Amino acid sequence: MTPVELERPSVDASNDSGTTTAIDFPEAFGDKRTLKRALSALQRGPIRFHRDNVIACEGDAADYLFLVISGVVRHCKTFENGSRNIVAFYLPGDLFGWSNAKHGLSVEAAADAMVLFIKRAGLLSIASQEGRVASFLLATTTNDLQRSYEHSLLMSRSATCRVGTFLAELWRRSGKLKCLDLPVPHQDIADYLGLTVETLSRTITGLERSGVLSRVSARRLIIRNEMALERMMR
Amino acid sequence: MTPVELERPSVDASNDSGTTTAIDFPEAFGDKRTLKRALSALQRGPIRFHRDNVIACEGDAADYLFLVISGVVRHCKTFENGSRNIVAFYLPGDLFGWSNAKHGLSVEAAADAMVLFIKRAGLLSIASQEGRVASFLLATTTNDLQRSYEHSLLMSRSATCRVGTFLAELWRRSGKLKCLDLPVPHQDIADYLGLTVETLSRTITGLERSGVLSRVSARRLIIRNEMALERMMR
DNA sequence: CGTCATTTTGATAGCACTCAACGAAGGTGG
DNA sequence: CCACCTTCGTTGAGTGCTATCAAAATGACG
Numbered sequence: 001m002t003p004v005e006l007e008r009p010s011v012d013a014s015n016d017s018g019t020t021t022a023i024d025f026p027e028a029f030g031d032k033r034t035l036k037r038a039l040s041a042l043q044r045g046p047i048r049f050h051r052d053n054v055i056a057c058e059g060d061a062a063d064y065l066f067l068v069i070s071g072v073v074r075h076c077k078t079f080e081n082g083s084r085n086i087v088a089f090y091l092p093g094d095l096f097g098w099s100n101a102k103h104g105l106s107v108e109a110a111a112d113a114m115v116l117f118i119k120r121a122g123l124l125s126i127a128s129q130e131g132r133v134a135s136f137l138l139a140t141t142t143n144d145l146q147r148s149y150e151h152s153l154l155m156s157r158s159a160t161c162r163v164g165t166f167l168a169e170l171w172r173r174s175g176k177l178k179c180l181d182l183p184v185p186h187q188d189i190a191d192y193l194g195l196t197v198e199t200l201s202r203t204i205t206g207l208e209r210s211g212v213l214s215r216v217s218a219r220r221l222i223i224r225n226e227m228a229l230e231r232m233m234r
Numbered sequence: 235m236t237p238v239e240l241e242r243p244s245v246d247a248s249n250d251s252g253t254t255t256a257i258d259f260p261e262a263f264g265d266k267r268t269l270k271r272a273l274s275a276l277q278r279g280p281i282r283f284h285r286d287n288v289i290a291c292e293g294d295a296a297d298y299l300f301l302v303i304s305g306v307v308r309h310c311k312t313f314e315n316g317s318r319n320i321v322a323f324y325l326p327g328d329l330f331g332w333s334n335a336k337h338g339l340s341v342e343a344a345a346d347a348m349v350l351f352i353k354r355a356g357l358l359s360i361a362s363q364e365g366r367v368a369s370f371l372l373a374t375t376t377n378d379l380q381r382s383y384e385h386s387l388l389m390s391r392s393a394t395c396r397v398g399t400f401l402a403e404l405w406r407r408s409g410k411l412k413c414l415d416l417p418v419p420h421q422d423i424a425d426y427l428g429l430t431v432e433t434l435s436r437t438i439t440g441l442e443r444s445g446v447l448s449r450v451s452a453r454r455l456i457i458r459n460e461m462a463l464e465r466m467m468r
Numbered sequence: 469c470g471t472c473a474t475t476t477t478g479a480t481a482g483c484a485c486t487c488a489a490c491g492a493a494g495g496t497g498g
Numbered sequence: 499c500c501a502c503c504t505t506c507g508t509t510g511a512g513t514g515c516t517a518t519c520a521a522a523a524t525g526a527c528g
Contacts, residue, residue, distance in 0.1 A: 080468065085386070098376040098379065099376075100376065100377070104380060104383070104384075124369060127369065127372070128365025128368060128369055131368065132362065134361060134368035134369070135361065135362055135368070137372055138368070138372050138375060139334070141372060141375045141379060142333075142334065142375055144379055145375060145379045146334075148386060149309075149321045149339065152321050152382060153311055155389040155390060155428065156319055156428035158515080158516095159516070185475090195516080196518080197475075197476090198516090199516055217524090217525085218524075218525080219474095234314065392483080393483080393484065419507090421507095430484075430486080431506085432485075432486085432507095435509080436484090436508085451492095452493085452506075
């Protein structure tokens with residue numbers, strides 16, 4: 001149940017090349033400066049999106065990958081009947097969008113976000129020459145795959161388990177601070193967990209009543225009993 | 235909903251190197267012969283597994299990747315309470331098992347199967363030198379990721395939709411023959427779809443009653459109305 | 469302070485699960 | 499060749515969890 005943590009790109013805000021934000025590859029790199037220059041030629045942005053703005057539409061040509069600079073981005077599909085499912089959230093530092101030819105899902109800002117666009121073909125051609133880049137990309141994708149498997153597994157468990165697992169993971173990723181702030185509205189969490197907002201709300205109320213957590217406000221929780229939360233996840 | 239088809243490795247049965255079966259990379263390759271030799275040095279097997287045999291255990295070191303030669307392999311997790319979920323099936327030609335450090339899921343034969351083991355580290359080192367290999371691996375993983383997303387989406391739909399989609403996809407992959415033979419027992423399909431065997435059985439009965447398909451036997455179906463089946467999938 | 473979006477709560481219904489039993493198929497040994 | 503056993507699949511009855519519909523709180527923002 002514990003997702004394996006891979007090296008991921010991190011946002012290099014204090015970049016020497018001005019407004020351009022580059023992927024900061026880990027490890028000493030053969031010719032890091034040359035690589036960075038090559039990468040910045042492929043970049044576009046970063047571009048700012050407000051919540052619910054569409055970054056890439058289902059069916060769009062998948063010419064660009066996305067690197068989240070700030071905020072939260074959702075990868076989702078909306079059906080004819082209006083219902084929506086979110087297959088993944090992406091946080092700052094996440095690189096994603098490896099569709100082939102066309103995006104099968106749409107990419108939208110789940111909270112105000114800055115996104116850097118990276119030309120897919122160009123990155124691929126760099127990767128085919130630079131082994132390190134290639135294995136970095138492979139590792140990133142593998143990591144996403146593992147997360148997706150975890151998510152699939154989660155979807156066939158009880159509402160309590162889904163919500164508990166989501167909150168625990170979010171809390172862990174945000175450093176287990178005193179307050180757990182939900183970065184996206186309940187509707188997005190519900191769509192990610194395959195629940196309705198009503199069930200999500202009721203489940204949180206249930207966790208509150210069992211003393212697992214307290215509500216400071218709708219969007220701000222406090223984890224009271226980590227042990228109990230872990231138990232919920234089974 | 236239509237999964238994008240990528241180039242995938244195909245099994246080269248009439249291989250010049252005797253019992254060794256190699257990945258047949260697409261496209262003219264710089265030095266294909268050298269590459270094949272390098273790859274066969276990394277191989278182990280193919281090894282034969284009977285149905286339900288464990289190929290790799292949850293928690294095992296992920297030193298090897300798996301290439302399915304024949305049969306069906308399932309990627310799954312079994313919980314303490316005995317329930318099980320299958321996140322993916324792999325068919326002949328599928329290469330998988332890109333976990334980091336340890337496998338988070340177990341790998342088991344869902345039907346009698348032959349599996350070739352490929353040393354992960356070695357393949358990675360080849361990939362870092364051969365751009366084509368690297369991008370092939372990336373494409374394979376990307377394809378798996380896309381499938382996993384489709385699967386996640388499927389998990390929050392009705393039983394009829396899940397079963398219909400599964401059968402349609404299976405039928406498509408097997409060439410839309412007159413008879414659709416289920417390659418794995420109902421239990422495995424149910425675990426893959428997040429349903430119980432009872433619900434699966436009842437759903438198939440329902441499809442039969444609506445004239446979508448007929449049962450020849452438990453494991454052999456005939457698709458009677460493709461249009462109606464497609465409609466089920468929405 | 470009014471308006472709108474968001475969240476919470478309540479009442480009810482429906483779908484899939486659970487438990488239970490039966491039927492079909494395949495394998496084994498007498 | 500048949501009786502027996504085991505595994506697998508089907509069907510039925512009843513329950514429970516989550517969705518749906520409806521409406522009331524809460525909060526954000528002009």
